[in-house]
Amino acid sequence: MKLEGKKALITGGNSGIGFATARLFIKEGAQVAITGRNQETLDAALAELGPKAIGFRGDVTDSKSRKAIFQQVGEKFGKLDIVFANAGIPGSTPAGSTKEELFEEIIRVNLASVFFTVQDALPFLNDGSSVILNGSVIGTLGQPGYSAYSASKAGVRALARTLAADLSPRNIRVNVVAPGATKTPIWARNSQRTAEESGEIAKKLASQIALGRWGEADEIAKAVLFLASDDSSYVQGAELFVDGGLTGTPLGGSLNRI
Numbered sequence: 457m458k459l460e461g462k463k464a465l466i467t468g469g470n471s472g473i474g475f476a477t478a479r480l481f482i483k484e485g486a487q488v489a490i491t492g493r494n495q496e497t498l499d500a501a502l503a504e505l506g507p508k509a510i511g512f513r514g515d516v517t518d519s520k521s522r523k524a525i526f527q528q529v530g531e532k533f534g535k536l537d538i539v540f541a542n543a544g545i546p547g548s549t550p551a552g553s554t555k556e557e558l559f560e561e562i563i564r565v566n567l568a569s570v571f572f573t574v575q576d577a578l579p580f581l582n583d584g585s586s587v588i589l590n591g592s593v594i595g596t597l598g599q600p601g602y603s604a605y606s607a608s609k610a611g612v613r614a615l616a617r618t619l620a621a622d623l624s625p626r627n628i629r630v631n632v633v634a635p636g637a638t639k640t641p642i643w644a645r646n647s648q649r650t651a652e653e654s655g656e657i658a659k660k661l662a663s664q665i666a667l668g669r670w671g672e673a674d675e676i677a678k679a680v681l682f683l684a685s686d687d688s689s690y691v692q693g694a695e696l697f698v699d700g701g702l703t704g705t706p707l708g709g710s711l712n713r714i
Contacts, residue, residue: 458685460485463533465526467491467516467573468543470501472640473590476673477540477680482508484681489529491516491543516543516569522576530580538684539577541570542590549604559604566608571615574630584627588683589616591634593699597706609634613695620693629692631683636699637661638671666701666708 464481468474469490478488478501488509492498495513502511512528514521529536544566549559570589577587594602595609613632620630637658662669679698682688697703 457483457485458681458687459538462486462537462684463489463535464538464540464684465489465491465529465536465577466540466542469540470494470498470511473635473638473673473676473680474540474542475501475505476677477542478505478509480674480677480681481538481684482506484685486538487533489533491525516573517565519572522569522572526576526580533580535582536577536580537582537585538588539574539581539585540588540590540680540684541573543569543573544590544608547605548601550601551603554603562604563608563611566605567611567615570612571619574619578623581626581628585629586684586688587619587623587628587630588680589630589632591616591632591695593634593636593697593703595634596697596703616695617693624692629683629688631688631691631693632695633676633679633683634695634697634699634703635676636671636697636702637665638673638676640673660711662709663711664702664706664709665699666705668710669700671698671700 459481464486466474466478466488469478470492478490481488482505490501490509490511491514493515498511498513502509510532512525514525516522545562547558547562574587589612591612592609594606595613599606616630616632623630676698679696701708
């Protein structure tokens with residue numbers, strides 16, 4: 457097992473990519489702490505993950521709540537070997553009609569809280585640990601209407617590179633996993649679209665992807681496992697795209713085939 461004896465923290469581990477990663481980490485021998493803001497989904501996740509998982513309800517954007525989570529994790533686990541800063545939110549912010557409050561909230565959740573999650577984790581991290589930040593292909597691709605989300609995820613990439621420089625003396629590796637279109641519950645929460653509209657968008661996006669389909673949360677989790685394990689022992693400050701070829705071959709989808 458790749459993570460035998462390791463202890464990990466996953467923010468936003470109660471659903472989607474975070475939950476899939478927690479499940480895989482446990483399968484690979486780790487003990488896992490997950491966080492979430494929704495007690496109901498947190499309880500459901502813990503029930504499925506079993507005795508090797510513990511959970512804490514909290515908000516990673518709130519300093520007091522975040523520090524309390526790490527204090528409790530420290531009391532339970534002692535030290536950590538892996539941190540997956542996964543928690544984040546989507547949001548449409550088209551130029552010309554976006555409220556400042558929404559733009560600032562997306563940056564605060566997706567970028568500022570990621571930095572402070574890592575900072576608050578440092579006293580609890582063993583030397584030689586692995587830190588993984590959750591990015592996105594949208595941090596590289598220019599998608600209309602997503603200025604704040606794109607900026608936040610591009611910021612995550614730059615943040616990882618600087619943190620890698622800061623933490624290399626402790627042999628702590630910091631890398632980014634950048635998912636493409638992935639089947640997670642977050643899409644169902646977008647109240648601005650009907651189910652039919654969401655379905656049409658999903659089909660259109662699939663036609664732009666070289667592999668012709670959306671990714672599964674378990675596929676992203678496997679990439680996170682690679683970055684968390686000794687298999688990536690010489691990988692530092694990198695961004696790993698897990699997107700079916702969307703960034704590597706942006707004209708490779710069926711939409712562009714003659």
